[in-house]
Amino acid sequence: MAHSHLAEMLDLDADVLHEFHRDVITWVGSVTPARSRIIDLGAGTGTGALALARQLPDAEVVAVDVSESMLEHLRHKASALGVADRIHTVQADLDQLWPPLSPADLVWASASLHHMADPGRALTQALATLRPGGALVVTELDSFPRFLPDEAGAALEDRCHDALAEIRAEAGMHMGEDWGARLAEAGFIVEAERHFDIALQPPLPAATGRYAQVSLQRMRHGLDGRLDAGDLAALDALAAGVPGRDDLTVRATRTVWLARRPEESQVPQ
Template identity: 85%
Template sequence: MTHSHLGEMLDLDAEVLTEYHRDVIIWVGSLTPDRPHIIDLGAGTGTGALALARQLPDAEVIAVDVSEPMLEHLRQKARTLGVTDRIRTVQADLDQPWPNLGPADLVWASASLHHMADPGHALTQALATLRPGGVLVVTELDSFPRFLPDEAGAALEERCHVALAELRVEAGMHMGEDWGVRLAEAGFTVEAERHFDIALQPPLPAAAGRYAQLSLQRMRHGLDGRLSAHDLATLDALATGVLGRDDLTVRTTRTVWLARRP
């Protein structure tokens, strides 16, 4: 999947799961002091950074990502939303020694920690970057979204997810970790862990079709030899045909941890 496809998928995630994103931003926004300094780690196209800047009109936000194309996309969105004066982008690999980003009142890491080669390093750096009493919010996907409502489609999606989970373990990715434990080990006080079970039913906005299509195509990548030729052909056909469907659902689970620097 290219950067632009991943970027499009992140934007669609924000659009299709609006209610979930809004709930989390309102919750987290209520915990910040006046004029908060906020850092978004692995900001991608800026779902978190931009939503926090809009929710908190006196916040200053630094969006950090290793990918310059992601940050350019984020800057364009910031211009459209009129928040460029309060958002700065920093290109950095968070697995390396960090640039000076703090002191921060809030560090936000959404679906990014599992990408790090060494999340422990990132958590230690995040702790050092926060002011005492500052908050780190980690959000992670327990499972990638599922879309197909029928039994055969759902069973195929399940086989894909199982194969992909194996692939991620082999690649050394840190999906599905108990981040509460990792946060405590890094020296944080974990104050909350909230699970969001999302189950959107039709009718869904048109964006859901494209979100499903990109998600299925993304799953397809890397599955050669891991599923039967029949399953792979069915997956290809589903990804092509999913755009026009009006029976799709969106089922996913997200967990949000809220941890404080003592």
């Protein structure tokens, strides 16, 4: 899917799932020093970077992403929100040698680790980027959200999700990892793990129909040859019609881990 469509989906996710994002940002803000240097790994359109800058008005945020077009989009949003002076962007491929980013008080990695070729290496790099006692927050998801409330639609969504899970596994994506264990292996102390079961019922935010449409269209991308022609035609028809529906739901699961780099006194000698 084109970057413009992905950017729209990320912005719609922030809009429709605003309560989830607010809860996580409020929690993270409560355990982060007011004057912090924050690194957002795989920042995308800046949902986390911008929310953290607003939650912590004395913080400096560095947003890192491989896509310059995403970072440009983020900069425009930062300007509109009045936080451009505290948001800095760095274009970098986090699967390659990282640019100088340290020292940081908080590293934020939302739905980005599963994309990395070697998440263990990325976690080691994140550990080195943090000051002693600094925090890493990892958010991961199991799949795209589900939207269709009727039995036939939900069954079609399930078949699509199963096919996409096979594609992701074949591509070597790191979905379904035990991130708590991976964090501990990298040298972090895991302080908390919170699981969010998101189940939104009508009436929903006005953007929900478009969010469902873009999500279904993104899910459709790559399914040729994975589902039969009837399912693909049905998915196309559903995607075309969801913006006008008032019976959609939003069902998703996300898990957030809070871990810290040990203080120097906690490091084994």
